[in-house]
Amino acid sequence: xxxxxxxxxxxxxxxxxxxxxxxxxxxxxxxxxxxxxxxxxxxxxxxxxxxxxxxxxxxxxxxxxxxxxxxxxxxxxxxxxxxxxxxxxxxxxxxxxxxxxxxxxxxxxxxxxxxxxxxxxxxxxxxxxxxxxxxxxxxxxxxxxxxxxxxxxxxxxxxxxxxxx
Amino acid sequence: xxxxxxxxxxxxxxxxxxxxxxxxxxxxxxxxxxxxxxxxxxxxxxxxxxxxxxxxxxxxxxxxxxxxxxxxxxxxxxxxxxxxxxxxxxxxxxxxxxxxxxxxxxxxxxxxxxxxxxxxxxxxxxxxxxxxxxxxxxxxxxxxxxxxxxxxxxxxxxxxxxxxxxxxxxxxxxxxxxxxxxxxxxxxxxxxxxxxxxxxxxxxxxxxxxxxxxxxxxxxxxxxxxxxxxxxxxxxxxxxxxxxxxxxxxxxxxxxxxxxxxxxxxxxxxxxxxxxxxxxxxxxxxxxxxxxxxxxxxxxxxxxxxxxxxxxxxxxxxxxxxxxxxxxxxxxxxxxxxxxxxxxxxxxxxxxxxxxxxxxxxxxxxxxxxxxxxxxxxxxxxxxxxxxxxxxxxxxxxxxxxxxxxxxxxxxxxxxxxxxxx
Numbered sequence: 001x002x003x004x005x006x007x008x009x010x011x012x013x014x015x016x017x018x019x020x021x022x023x024x025x026x027x028x029x030x031x032x033x034x035x036x037x038x039x040x041x042x043x044x045x046x047x048x049x050x051x052x053x054x055x056x057x058x059x060x061x062x063x064x065x066x067x068x069x070x071x072x073x074x075x076x077x078x079x080x081x082x083x084x085x086x087x088x089x090x091x092x093x094x095x096x097x098x099x100x101x102x103x104x105x106x107x108x109x110x111x112x113x114x115x116x117x118x119x120x121x122x123x124x125x126x127x128x129x130x131x132x133x134x135x136x137x138x139x140x141x142x143x144x145x146x147x148x149x150x151x152x153x154x155x156x157x158x159x160x161x162x163x164x165x
Numbered sequence: 166x167x168x169x170x171x172x173x174x175x176x177x178x179x180x181x182x183x184x185x186x187x188x189x190x191x192x193x194x195x196x197x198x199x200x201x202x203x204x205x206x207x208x209x210x211x212x213x214x215x216x217x218x219x220x221x222x223x224x225x226x227x228x229x230x231x232x233x234x235x236x237x238x239x240x241x242x243x244x245x246x247x248x249x250x251x252x253x254x255x256x257x258x259x260x261x262x263x264x265x266x267x268x269x270x271x272x273x274x275x276x277x278x279x280x281x282x283x284x285x286x287x288x289x290x291x292x293x294x295x296x297x298x299x300x301x302x303x304x305x306x307x308x309x310x311x312x313x314x315x316x317x318x319x320x321x322x323x324x325x326x327x328x329x330x331x332x333x334x335x336x337x338x339x340x341x342x343x344x345x346x347x348x349x350x351x352x353x354x355x356x357x358x359x360x361x362x363x364x365x366x367x368x369x370x371x372x373x374x375x376x377x378x379x380x381x382x383x384x385x386x387x388x389x390x391x392x393x394x395x396x397x398x399x400x401x402x403x404x405x406x407x408x409x410x411x412x413x414x415x416x417x418x419x420x421x422x423x424x425x426x427x428x429x430x431x432x433x434x435x436x437x438x439x440x441x442x443x444x445x446x447x448x449x450x451x452x453x454x455x456x457x458x459x460x461x462x463x464x465x466x467x468x469x470x471x472x473x474x475x476x477x478x479x480x481x482x483x484x485x486x487x488x489x490x491x492x493x494x495x496x497x498x499x500x501x502x503x504x505x506x507x508x509x510x511x512x513x514x515x516x517x518x519x520x521x522x523x524x525x526x527x528x529x530x531x532x533x534x535x536x537x538x539x540x541x542x543x544x545x546x547x548x549x550x551x552x553x554x555x556x557x558x559x560x561x562x563x564x565x566x567x568x569x570x571x572x573x574x575x576x577x578x579x580x581x582x583x584x585x586x587x
Contacts, residue, residue: 017552018551022553023531023535060354063387064548065289089387090304097308
């Protein structure tokens, strides 16, 4: 599981209303949600980003509501993965359940600047800032149970596979 | 080794003899809840996984409360998804406009969530039911889909933060002020992934409405669940409502806590959470001169009859100030009816309030009180994030019903003491 893309930086406590405002929740269509991703923080966000880009955030990313529309909007906007210092717990489980790769890194946020390119290696557990001569930064290993969810393609496929056996 | 109430409830919903914080477990759920925003995705996922019948037609509960009565065609389509699914699956509890209330006020009131239960809800404020001595936590739509299919959910057993409240409460200080104060102390991630267990002599005297308000907002500190060990107040509340058997749990004297927070509440005054985080709190006397455009009294946090009584007590014989829009939303039809019988609705109307049928509406900027650019609201709701109640340049100040009512009259953020002195 490797991702290489440009970094978009956000601070601490990015809440789910910031990721996708509640006024947009009259639909669960991923494309429709993607258009409004992060719009109350940065109205140009979805125009600026490229497919495969990476969000790097501070503490408690995704705090607030349980809306799965938040990881759906991020994924549908073309973001490959999110690396944060920490995640709010409902966002954390939603991301694994629906298949948005997320990683925790204590150091990346302070070392990387917006616009730099990074490579996140979920298998080896490291992040490399392209063009910087710093050694790879550590990302927290994904617990085996969550790895299983990602491997099976999310919680529902995981359950369907289990029910079949 | 001793166990906390949270650990015991989780253990008894598995086949395991012992569990400890950090363990990943699969547990049986007593109730799985969804609303008009989250259930449509869950229903789609349920079908995509080949779901045919839900695990139990009386334990999957659908409450279309967010954008209802439907505010537009898209929200009407979402509610239709719930309605069609409820009919197809013969769900025993799918509430329709007229009987629907705000989910976290409605389910305890109707005796559908009970002490000792393990409840998941695709709504972050599902943690409210911890007030009854249940383990209740918010999850996403896919978790709800899985639970509808299997009757189970996965959890990491949380460590518990013990919150001990000593002292005595000043006049006008409520459960809302206590939880805002605690969030202000520990921050919006101060209890991330943890259980918050409230105890101490102050808690023993708190009524169920205040406990529900406190448990409701533990998510605003990042907690997985909030919980109160059941007592006589719990039993009195549950008796006569319960739709099935329930079980009372407590924490062992030698239970192991990850941390303990001791607070003397005696000096706490009514609290305001300033924009744009629930942790941005200060006492109402330190608010300064902040002019407001709207007041909302209601929501899963503070839309119960006790809340409306407090607000009406302050508004009686008074009027909301000119150009202040006062919106009162009883959280359930039963609360509405009680308020009507007790004469509260008339007091609100005399004060110039708009009284609405139950809905989450303005809390999330959905409808029934959306803010324009630059406007400010005092609200008894639970979140004040950027754009939460409308325009991204609007502001929400979180407070208790008493402070909200007083602020409506004075057109600025103020507590009842300031109103009486004016």
